[in-house]
Amino acid sequence: MHGVFPQIDPVIFQIGPLAVRWYGLMYLLGFVGAYFVIRHLAHRRELELSSDQLSDLLFYGVIGVILGGRLGYTLFYNFAYYIRHPLEIFAVWEGGMSFHGGLLGVVVAALIFCRRRRLPALLVGDILVTAAPVGLGLGRVGNFINGELWGRVTDHPWGMVFPGAGPDARHPSQLYEAVGEGPLLFLLLYVLHRLKVPQGAIFFSFFLGYGAIRFVLEFFRQPDAHLGFLWGGATMGQLLCLPMMLVGAVGLVVVLQKKGRQ
Template sequence: MFAFPQIDPVIFQIGPLAVRWYGMMYLLGFVACYFIIRHLCRRRDLDLSGDALSDLLFYCILGVILGGRLGYTLFYNTSFYLQHPLKIFAVWEGGMSFHGGLLGVVVAAVLFCRRRRLPMLLTGDILVTAATVGLGLGRLGNFINGELWGRVTTVPWGMVFPGGGPDPRHPSQLYEAALEGPVLFLILWILHRRKVRQGIPFFTFFLGYGLFRFGIEFFRQPDVQLGFLWGGATMGQLLSLPMILFGAVGLVLILRKGRGA
């Protein structure tokens, strides 16, 4: 059993301005995304100039924030926000949904591609690959904050989290950070290096993330306001099922099209 490392969530503070690790992870994720997208655009021959790339990132940042916040409001804590609607805008208090953020980015990217007349599948291939870095860093931010911990366990690496009671729990944030970050990034990076058909990295991301998240949810403690849902499933698992289906169907269609070409 390990004691949770007490890490101050605030890196430094100047007067009322506090720079937190969680926010820093978002910032580092967006910076990393910029350089990865720029590199993959050159490698996959996607015409995206400096100004256009900056505009694309702006669209995606808006999609992440708006989609993530609205997704959390709708999927995880609807009753609370119906009673306190102004709290929806209090993003500094936490509460973001990955699945909502993903939908927000997809909508933003589609609008951007239509406006710039860019190939949607190739652009999607590049965006989801870069997004894995942000996902991994975000989960590290969850771990530093001591939030979204796992279920009670007897494994030797179990941790006692502040606010999680006296029992050791799975450090499920680290499981997610590894699988949704470097592991998924490596899979997609290899596909890019092999210059596979457009759309294969995009749909592989949906399938891979959905499977990873579905599996990790068996070790993650469900949100207290929701608990276990239908058949003992968690909200994260229910939201991951459409991703798995979407990714699998998309890959099948692309591979069949490739054989018929």
């Protein structure tokens, strides 16, 4: 006996042409939650960040997520389509965002912000990546409500039959990712803040930790239909996580070795 997808209406309410959707609400709650996490950690790590600077930093982050996420999806997941329909790159309301692209966008935006405000980039990075799991976890809940990015076929009793995914029960992989990329990753990074590790260690731990969690959970997620399985049976998400984990591991070693020589 398998579960059935709960068929939650993706639209919370609609006034005329204006529709408020659960997925958009998850994004909004993610940014609000990130604001409070950043404010708390800035105080804890003794980073002098005024209310205006905090708002500006969050604004830079939002722009980085949107531009990087969209461009990342265009390049990594559907380049052949968008090269034929370039104007549709700007149709973000139709969906299609890449986490890895969004991450690169935020890193670039944060570096620009830190340079303009003369703030320590690694410390700001430590704080930003700890706030990221709030939005990541909520975003996966939004994916589940939308009934998208479902998992692979399973015979486990908690499998669900998703609309548009055929008659077979599938892993609710969006919920697996919501837990792994959300509270689990947040807890790991927050503990490192309490341990007072050197600046940059948390930033690179995020790369390593997220990459490892996402790589494992991709085994339960159905790959994009237009991409399928790639080299060695890996998904695009797994292939993008490999360099991410490498950067995290190398960066973490460099930061810790530098601290050890001081």
